[in-house]
Amino acid sequence: MKVLCVLAVSLILLAASVLNAAAISERTLIIEIPFIEREHVPLEHYRGKKPLYIKFWASWCQTCLKEMPHFQHSFEQYGSDIEFISVNVGLEDTVDTVQSAIKTYGLTMPQAIDSKGALAKHFRFQGTPYHLLLDKELNVVHAGHSANSDVDRKLALLASNTPLEFLSSERFNETEGDIDIDFATTATHILYFSAAWCHWYLEKSRPQTSQACIQNQLDINDAYTRLPKTLTLHSVLSRLWTDDEALAQYRHKFNVKHPLVIDKSNALFFRYQITALPTFVVIRDGKEVARYRDFNTIPIQ
Known part of the structure; x- marks a missing residue:
């Protein structure tokens, strides 16, 4: 009887393991x-x-x-x-x-x-x-x-x-929530996709990309307070190699004052198929209308 009980327990544990595999x-x-x-x-x-x-x-x-x-x-x-x-x-x-x-x-x-x-x-x-x-x-x-x-x-x-x-x-199982942005509003949204490590990790292997990440962040800092109220800017960082501490360090290094978040669920990077850094995606009436690689080329109205 003792052997049968041990066998039964083993089978139950095995089944539980398989179900959670x-x-x-x-x-x-x-x-x-x-x-x-x-x-x-x-x-x-x-x-x-x-x-x-x-x-x-x-x-x-x-x-x-x-x-x-x-x-x-x-x-x-x-x-x-x-x-x-x-x-x-x-x-x-x-x-x-x-x-x-x-x-x-x-x-x-x-x-x-x-x-x-x-x-x-x-x-x-x-x-x-x-x-x-x-x-x-x-x-x-x-x-x-x-x-x-x-x-x-x-x-x-x-x-x-x-x-x-x-x-x-x-x-x-994805446990992180998606970034909450209401694209249904009448405002034009600009999503700025970058990475907290772009400026330093890519400095040697992708120097042009590294410099572009730096310059665009500086340009955004300079222009943010002058953006029209009909336009909303969201800075979205890749979740790769990035936690809240890395976010804080990036914010401090570039003295970022505008909204800046990590795409922890990867939903926005995936939704807009971001394959290059940095990338700006312009959203109007809930739909993508344009993409840019340089902030200064975006027609701000």
Whole structure:
């Protein structure tokens, strides 16, 4: 009887674990992976086949590039047993810059660019590099920002079909609320999309972008108090690598007096498909009417 009770408890705990497993949601399953040189397929395509190793990266991300030899070596070692997918996040990158990185590091696994940001939003990561390991049934067994010994250990286990503990499904549930902006008002809205790290992190890899982020912020500071009352400016920072402390530091450095928020749910960056920094989106009557890269080119009326 004691053995039966122990077995029953074990089965209950296992069932609870499975119910809370980080299986890919149905909404995520239908997202197509935007491969560069092959047919786009939804994530669901891989269910029941091989485990998956998905790495998110950017060509201006220094840590991402340092890890590329490890990624390629892992592909050469486990590529016959595990499906590898390299996903560029599509922010401040183009096909040319991605192809250049592929050539520099001799990457031979399938390549994709998440230019619409759908994968990034659904997997809810806060920065690159980002490593995802999934088993054959698309349960997430690893999520992290480092190509470390834990990744190596789990790759070996996945390649040998050894079951791994699932991560909690709650990890990918969006808990942050969307930025509350009433676009239905008669005012014209200008959304200024930038990043708290644009001015310093991109200084060497994207110097023109870095300078543009600095200059536009200074121009906004200078003009903000003179903007007409029929126009509302919202400064929106990317959630990548950015918390409330980083927001406060940015506000202090540039002496920002106008409204400035982090897009913590990534809803606005995703909605307006922001792929370049900085970007200004003009909204009138609830609809986008124009985009600009330079504040001084916006016709202010």
